[in-house]
Structure formats: structure tokens, C-alpha cells
Amino acid sequence: QKEVEQNSGPLSVPEGAIASLNCTYSDRVSQSFFWYRQYSGKSPELIMSIYSNGDKEDGRFTAQLNKASQYVSLLIRDSQPSDSATYLCAGGGGSGTASKLTFGTGTRLQVTL
Amino acid sequence: GAVVSQHPSRVICKSGTSVKIECRSLDFQATTMFWYRQFPKQSLMLMATSNEGSKATYEQGVEKDKFLINHASLTLSTLTVTSAHPEDSSFYICSATSGEKLFFGSGTQLSVL
Secondary structure, three states, X not given: OOOEEEOOOOEEEEOOOOEEEEEEEOOOOEEEEEEEEEOOOOOOEEEEEEOOOEEEEEOOEEEEXXXXXXXXXXXXXXXXXXXXXXXXXXXXXXXXXXXXXXXXXXXXXXXXX | OOOEEEEOOEEEEXXXXXXXXXXXXXXXXXXXXXXXXXXXXXXXXXXXXXXXXXXXXXXXXXXXXXXXXEEEEOOEEEEEEOOOOHXXXXXXXXXXXXXXXXXXXXXXXXXXX
């Protein structure tokens, strides 16, 4: 089974700062990657998907993928207290395939006032 | 994004009873749905892949006779936890693919006394 690794945190950043969340994966077969946000007691919510090397921006979020280094990250600009949650990185096989994702353990982000 | 509805959101039952959880895709047809389980402070673990009109595919270590999955239509999959025990207490989440993305239901917190 593919392996996705994340630092569990917590990662603490002040309000307005950039939060950088990192994820590494061990299986080169993984082609598609997803970032989910999960609030305590709630189900995950899709934030970003990325399939190609490079950066992908959506509002305050930027996903970065480096397949050679097997590394995917999520940057959150102008962090807000409402961004405080656990962020799950997930990898799937096949470009654009969302089925049978393998999830990391998640990184807990705390945005402080 | 696509909407996946899951019911009930919370259930408390006695040991030995069975519990049924429903997962519906509200605005799209889902030939494949996925069932995950999440223990506190742990990542999502895929339990099984539910295929419309055919038997579910279970992940290694998941008892198919204990976790019965039925995917009778393109919009409904059910998970029945049979003869539930306290160790089955967990957060159960269903998901479905719409296009190339995976969307989650709101989850069911199961507590077995």
C-alpha cells in the first residue's frame, strides 16, 4: 500500500502569517494528490487537488508538487483562526483518479491571534 | 462541489446490536462509494469499496461478515455494523467520486456501550 507521511504537529502560526504544510509519499505510482481540511468531529473537506509538477493556486491556498522528490505541500497565506484544523494529505493512483486514496495522519494547524 | 449525505450523524447502541449507516449522493450518480473508519487522532483507513450492483471489495483485515455493505442503487450505499462491540466505536465516513474528486459524507460517530 502506498505510504503518505505528514508531521502531526501541531503547527502554530500567528494570524496573517503563511502556514506551510508538508507531505511526502513513498510510492512513485501515485499520480494525483489532494489536500483535505478536517475540523474536529467533522468529515474531511476537499481544499485542493494537484496532478502535475509545480504550483497550483486557489485563493489563499497554493499546492506544490514535486514528483522527483516525492513531495507535496500546501501553503496557506494570510492565515485566519478559522483555518485552525487538521490538514490531510492524500495520494491516489492514476492521473485524475480519486479512488482508493491513501491518507496521511494529518497535520494539526493552530492559527493564533 | 458534489454533495454526499450520510445518516445518522451519531448513534449510541448496546453491545451485540446492529447499526445501519446510509450514504447518499444527492446531486450525482455514484457507481463507486468508499467507506472509511477513523479512530481518534488517527488518519482515515479505507474499509471497503462499494460497487453498485456487485459485491463490495474489502481491504485486508476488514471482516466482510461484520461490516455488511449494500450498494443497491447509483445513489445509495449502506454499511451495517453487525453485532457491534465497544472496539467498533469509531467515526465512520462514506465518500463518493464525482468526476476526478472524492467527496465525503458528514460522518457517523458510533459509540457501542
